[in-house]
Amino acid sequence: xxxxxxxxxxxxxxxxxxxxxxxxxxxxxxxxxxxxxxxxxxxxxxxxxxxxxxxxxxxxxxxxxxxxxxxxxxxxxxxxxxxxxxxxxxxxxxxxxxxxxxxxxxxxxxxxxxxxxxxxxxxxxxxxxxxxxxxxxxxxxxxxxxxxxxxxxxxxxxxxxxxxxxxxxxxxxxxxxxxxxxxxxxxxxxxxxxxxxxxxxxxxxxxxxxxxxxxxxxxxxxxxxxxxxxxxxxxxxxxxxxxxxxx
Numbered sequence: 001x002x003x004x005x006x007x008x009x010x011x012x013x014x015x016x017x018x019x020x021x022x023x024x025x026x027x028x029x030x031x032x033x034x035x036x037x038x039x040x041x042x043x044x045x046x047x048x049x050x051x052x053x054x055x056x057x058x059x060x061x062x063x064x065x066x067x068x069x070x071x072x073x074x075x076x077x078x079x080x081x082x083x084x085x086x087x088x089x090x091x092x093x094x095x096x097x098x099x100x101x102x103x104x105x106x107x108x109x110x111x112x113x114x115x116x117x118x119x120x121x122x123x124x125x126x127x128x129x130x131x132x133x134x135x136x137x138x139x140x141x142x143x144x145x146x147x148x149x150x151x152x153x154x155x156x157x158x159x160x161x162x163x164x165x166x167x168x169x170x171x172x173x174x175x176x177x178x179x180x181x182x183x184x185x186x187x188x189x190x191x192x193x194x195x196x197x198x199x200x201x202x203x204x205x206x207x208x209x210x211x212x213x214x215x216x217x218x219x220x221x222x223x224x225x226x227x228x229x230x231x232x233x234x235x236x237x238x239x240x241x242x243x244x245x246x247x
Contacts, residue, residue, distance in 0.1 A: 001066045001067065001068055001098070002066070002067055002068075002069070002070060002095055003064055003065070003066050003095070003096050003097065003098050003100060004064065004065055004066075004067060004073075004076060004093055004094070004095060004096070005062065005063070005064050005093070005094050005095075005096045005100060005102065006062070006063050006064070006065075006076075006080070006090055006092065006093050007060055007061070007062055007090070007091045007092040007093075008027070008031070008058060008061040008062075008063060008088060008089070008090060008091065009058060009059055009060070009061070009088070009089045009091050010027050010057065010058050010061065010087055010088045010089070011057055011087040011088075011127075012027075012052060012053075012054065012055050012056045012057045012058070012236070012237075013055060013057075013087070013127040013128075013237070014087060015027050015054065015055075015087075016054045017051060017052060017053050017054045017056075018048060018051045018052045018061070019051045020032070027052075027058075027061075027088060028046060028048070030084060030085060030088055031046055031063070031080075031084065031088065032044060032045065032046055033083075034080055034083035034084050035065065035067075035080075037083055038069070038079055038080075038083070039067070039068075039069065044065050044066070044067060045065065046063045046064070046065045047063060047064050047065070047101065047102050047103060048061060048062070048063045048102055048103065049061060049062040049063070049102045049103055049106050049109070049244045050103060050106075050109070050193075050241075052239075052241055053196075053236050054236060055127075055235070055236035055237045055239075056236045056237075056239045056240070056241070057128070057237075057239065057240045057241070058240065058241040059240055059241065059242050059243070060091075060110075060241065060242055060243040060244055061241050061244070062102050062106075062244045062246075063102050064096065064100060064101065064102040066098075073093045073094055073095060074093075076090075076093040077090050077092070077093045080093070100246075102244075105246050105247070106191075106192070106244055106245070106246065107191070107245050107246055107247060108173065108189055108190070108191060108244075108245040109189070109190060109191075109192065109193060109241070109243070109244050109245070110187065110188070110189045110242040110243040110244075110245075111187075111188050111193065111198045111239060111240065111241060111242055112185055112186065112187050112188075112239075112240045112242045113130070113185065113186040113198060113199070113202045113234065113238045113239050113240070114128065114129035114130065114183050114184075114185055114238045114240070115129060115130045115132050115136070115183060115184040115185070115186070115202070115206070115238060116129040116130065116131045116132060116133065116182060116183050117132055117133065117134065117135060117136060117182060117183065117184055118133060118182040119133065120133065121133060122182075126237070127237050128237060128238070129183060129237065129238045130202075130234055130235055130237065130238035132206065134210065136177075136184055136206065136209035136210065137208075137209050137210075137211070138177050138178070138179060138184065138209070140208050140209060140211075140214075140215050141177050141205045141206075141208050141209045141215075142176050142177055143215035144204075144205055144208045144213075144215035144216075144217075144218045145175040145176050145177065145205070146215075147215070147216070147218035147219045147222065148172050148175045148188070148201065148218060148222075149172050149173070149174065149175055150171065150172060151169060151170070151171040152169065152170070152172075152222050153167065153168055153169050153222070153225055154168050154169070154170050154194055154197055154222070155168045155225040155226070155227065156200075156221045156222055156224055156225055156226055156227055156229050156230045157194065157197045157200045157201055157204070157221075157222075157227075157230055158194035158195060158196065158197055158200070158227065159194075159195045159196035159200070159227070159233070160227050161195065168194055170190055170191060170192050170193065170194065170197070171190055171191045171192075172188060172189070172190040173189045173190055173191070174187070174188070174189045175187070175188040175189070175201075177205070184209075186198075186201070186202055186205065187242075188201065196233050198239060199233045199234040199235075199236065199239060200227075200230050200231065200232075200233050200234075202234035202238070202239075203230070203231035203232040203233050203234040204218070204221065204230045204231035205231075206231065206234065207231045213231075
């Protein structure tokens with residue numbers, strides 16, 4: 001058996017998330033069906049670095065799978081791309097050791113969230129950014145981001161529907177926002193993220209950016225360990241799993 005590591009890009013618009021679900025179109029289902037064709041009917045399971053929700057996109061999702069076939073890395077990429085739908089692309093394939101694990105070996109994840117701030121809606125970007133159509137104060141928002149950086153209990157930034165058991169302590173290495181023409185982009189890096197964590201961060205930071213909250217309220221929100229203290233959950237279409245890093 002050979003263990004293969006793949007980096008995927010996908011447009012999450014027409015997927016019901018990453019993980020297989022009955023009678024729903026998912027990224028995992030599409031990739032496993034392509035692998036099943038390559039393996040002449042044999043089911044090959046994939047393991048991702050983590051799951052993404054319905055409507056969320058990926059630039060650098062990482063998966064691994066084990067195969068009895070011995071195929072050149074470039075041929076793996078070509079074979080998978082020829083069988084996958086147009087909204088999934090295999091960016092890279094490489095052979096790795098049997099000890100590699102796409103989920104458990106992650107050292108850092110980077111997410112980005114796009115907020116469109118143009119004066120009128122852009123219907124051609126409605127599935128790829130949050131159409132806020134109002135100005136944001138980036139200085140205030142970046143000041144607030146300073147309080148997110150570090151190791152904290154992020155219960156306040158986790159969905160009440162989260163199924164993670166145990167503590168909700170995570171480490172954020174970097175967080176900030178920058179302007180890219182008519183979009184504001186939130187970039188955050190950490191060792192792991194809770195369910196809806198980035199989207200709740202964005203929703204809360206938007207409230208800072210429009211003057212509804214002060215930047216230093218983030219400290220109180222974190223300390224309170226209560227989801228009700230944070231802002232609304234931003235919609236999924238602006239979120240991108242940007243990069244997954246390993247040793």
